[in-house]
Amino acid sequence: MTDLDPVKDLLRSLNPPQREAVTAQEKAILVFAGAGSGKTRVLTYRIAFLLLSGKVAPEEILAVTFTNKAAGEMNERVCALLGPQGQRVWISTFHSACLRILRSHIHHLGLPGDFVIYDGDDQQRLMEGLLKSAGVGLHAYPPKTILKEIERAKNRGIGPDEYHPEDFNPYQKKAAEFYPLYQEALRAAKALDFGDLLYFAHLLFQRVPQVRDYYQRRLRHILVDEYQDTNSIQHLIIKDLLGPDASLCIVGDDDQSIYRWRGAEPTNILSFERDFPMTKVIKLEQNYRSTQIILQGANAVVCRNRWRKEKSLWTANEPGDSLTLFWAEDEEEEARWVAGRIAEEGRGKYRRCAVFYRINAQSRALEEALMRWGIPYTLVGGVRFYQRKEIKDLVAYLRVMVNPDDEVSLKRILNVPPRGIGPKTVEKLHTLAHQKGCSLYQALQEASAREDLPQAVRKKGREVASLLERLRAQARDLPLNELASHIIEGTNYMEYLMAQGPEGQTRMENVKEFLGMLRGSGIEALKEFLDQVALLTDIDEYEDGVNRVSLMTLHSAKGLEFQVVFMVGLEEGLLPYYLRLDDPEEMEEERRLCYVGMTRAQERLCLSCATRRSLFGGQQRRVPSRFLRDIPKEIINQEGRRAPLVPSSWVWEEGLLSEDTHYEYD
DNA sequence: AATCGTAGTGTTTTT
DNA sequence: CACTACGATT
Numbered sequence: 126m127t128d129l130d131p132v133k134d135l136l137r138s139l140n141p142p143q144r145e146a147v148t149a150q151e152k153a154i155l156v157f158a159g160a161g162s163g164k165t166r167v168l169t170y171r172i173a174f175l176l177l178s179g180k181v182a183p184e185e186i187l188a189v190t191f192t193n194k195a196a197g198e199m200n201e202r203v204c205a206l207l208g209p210q211g212q213r214v215w216i217s218t219f220h221s222a223c224l225r226i227l228r229s230h231i232h233h234l235g236l237p238g239d240f241v242i243y244d245g246d247d248q249q250r251l252m253e254g255l256l257k258s259a260g261v262g263l264h265a266y267p268p269k270t271i272l273k274e275i276e277r278a279k280n281r282g283i284g285p286d287e288y289h290p291e292d293f294n295p296y297q298k299k300a301a302e303f304y305p306l307y308q309e310a311l312r313a314a315k316a317l318d319f320g321d322l323l324y325f326a327h328l329l330f331q332r333v334p335q336v337r338d339y340y341q342r343r344l345r346h347i348l349v350d351e352y353q354d355t356n357s358i359q360h361l362i363i364k365d366l367l368g369p370d371a372s373l374c375i376v377g378d379d380d381q382s383i384y385r386w387r388g389a390e391p392t393n394i395l396s397f398e399r400d401f402p403m404t405k406v407i408k409l410e411q412n413y414r415s416t417q418i419i420l421q422g423a424n425a426v427v428c429r430n431r432w433r434k435e436k437s438l439w440t441a442n443e444p445g446d447s448l449t450l451f452w453a454e455d456e457e458e459e460a461r462w463v464a465g466r467i468a469e470e471g472r473g474k475y476r477r478c479a480v481f482y483r484i485n486a487q488s489r490a491l492e493e494a495l496m497r498w499g500i501p502y503t504l505v506g507g508v509r510f511y512q513r514k515e516i517k518d519l520v521a522y523l524r525v526m527v528n529p530d531d532e533v534s535l536k537r538i539l540n541v542p543p544r545g546i547g548p549k550t551v552e553k554l555h556t557l558a559h560q561k562g563c564s565l566y567q568a569l570q571e572a573s574a575r576e577d578l579p580q581a582v583r584k585k586g587r588e589v590a591s592l593l594e595r596l597r598a599q600a601r602d603l604p605l606n607e608l609a610s611h612i613i614e615g616t617n618y619m620e621y622l623m624a625q626g627p628e629g630q631t632r633m634e635n636v637k638e639f640l641g642m643l644r645g646s647g648i649e650a651l652k653e654f655l656d657q658v659a660l661l662t663d664i665d666e667y668e669d670g671v672n673r674v675s676l677m678t679l680h681s682a683k684g685l686e687f688q689v690v691f692m693v694g695l696e697e698g699l700l701p702y703y704l705r706l707d708d709p710e711e712m713e714e715e716r717r718l719c720y721v722g723m724t725r726a727q728e729r730l731c732l733s734c735a736t737r738r739s740l741f742g743g744q745q746r747r748v749p750s751r752f753l754r755d756i757p758k759e760i761i762n763q764e765g766r767r768a769p770l771v772p773s774s775w776v777w778e779e780g781l782l783s784e785d786t787h788y789e790y791d
Numbered sequence: 792a793a794t795c796g797t798a799g800t801g802t803t804t805t806t
Numbered sequence: 807c808a809c810t811a812c813g814a815t816t
Contacts, residue, residue, distance in 0.1 A: 547792045680804045742807045
């Protein structure tokens, strides 16, 4: 029987701390939510609770999630609880939220609202151009490294004029030099990079108080998920948005912080109470997801971290089966074992199963084995769909339709497919643009009228310019898929791909798939599409509900759960990854990564490692991961061959196991 | 300007 | 192994 009071009805299914988190009235609420403790539920119920109280309107709530997919799911769940008014709650990622804010207010900063978003690839091309024209060697100063420094600065809210690192290393020196130039180039291209989306949002709030006040007045409740993975600038943005009377509820788990390398500051959550003195702290420690044994194993791994908030996750679930460990000869045997095990465990219900690995390169052996067993699978991530050359080419065309000033995109397509506009011609166009102080696109328009340019250049220029202009006119109101078809026809793109042999075949498939994904018509729909594409993540593309095994990296696995989980490659150097062994803090993050993977499992957790593995070209002898060693052996059931016990005298070839890492199985 | 071949290099995780 | 950069050739 359901209660007539919807609020009571809502709260009945929650445990006491969950209920407390949902109903708390404090201005600052910090929820430590262990893995599988129902935090998404708490967040959605809290939103529902606020709305049902009748004192809060949907527009007054902002919920920030980590991925677009999570945002979409939360939106669905809120709507399921409340009906259509749930649609009006603002649920979004940091990046999407900032994008929306900037689209309507960035003009206050003297930037146009119809900017495009540059991804890492675009950033690199842009930086490459700057370095080249400044005569800086790309080998001595890789664009990537410089960009990393700049991004680091942006993530901490440091602008181009304030960037003066104290312990200048050569890269930082170059970064300091090029940061302003880079920003200028972005501005000229009417583009913002990922970092800018956050940095400019913060800048906007700082410089233009009336915009900040508008949001502060409007937003009475802000909720943030995965707070352990926020960086400084995101923390600042939350503070900007939070008005004096608004309440902030953050949810997170320091044990699941796995994005420190990307600038996330777990201190944001750990020192939250210091930032907001009257914070109400709630701990969700009951796990509803996993068996006791899975939890015990995961805890054994993570509790060895020194830098963590003490907590005790427990479950009322069954003890469950032992963890399974398989010691393979090499990665192929490992993959065969996984496939065989899935055929058995999955019993045709493949969607129950997932395989996690540290790096994408590991997926290959698994794919081959699964294919051989006839087991359907989906690969999350890897070479991202929108990162593929052919797709990026088409996206570049579409971008130029919207924003001809986008120089990186224009340069990308100027000679794709090849139409005789090589580096020399581009150079000439560039000088022309420089002389006239106009954009490359305008220079292209004018090229045909210039007597001082060679015949060939004028002709080619005229052809491309008129093609692009024609398409641009069509972009105004044509359905997007038709527009894209016109691009393909107008450029003979398919013929170009066809000439690339068998590889071109798959590319053509991709292009066709891309065409199928285009919806709507007109320039506004196009803009919206481009925004979406820019902020898409691997996991956003992941479609659950299909009956397939899921293959993904441990990072992508965050936030998901599966009945049966396989974690492969539990070896020193792979997990923990060899590049992160020296720094103890990074080492702890590897440990958390392992913990995140393990806690995704509901019923069964199968672990594996190999004694030999060919990776990066060569074959390497491998030693089992120290994380395996931390799991009490009473809960491990070794399958197949008995594990080769690892004598402490084994020192890994590359010296990754130092002598003080006493390494012994008994 | 385009294309093909070779040599050399460096391999994470992603908004 | 896969990718790129660069150089020689068409």
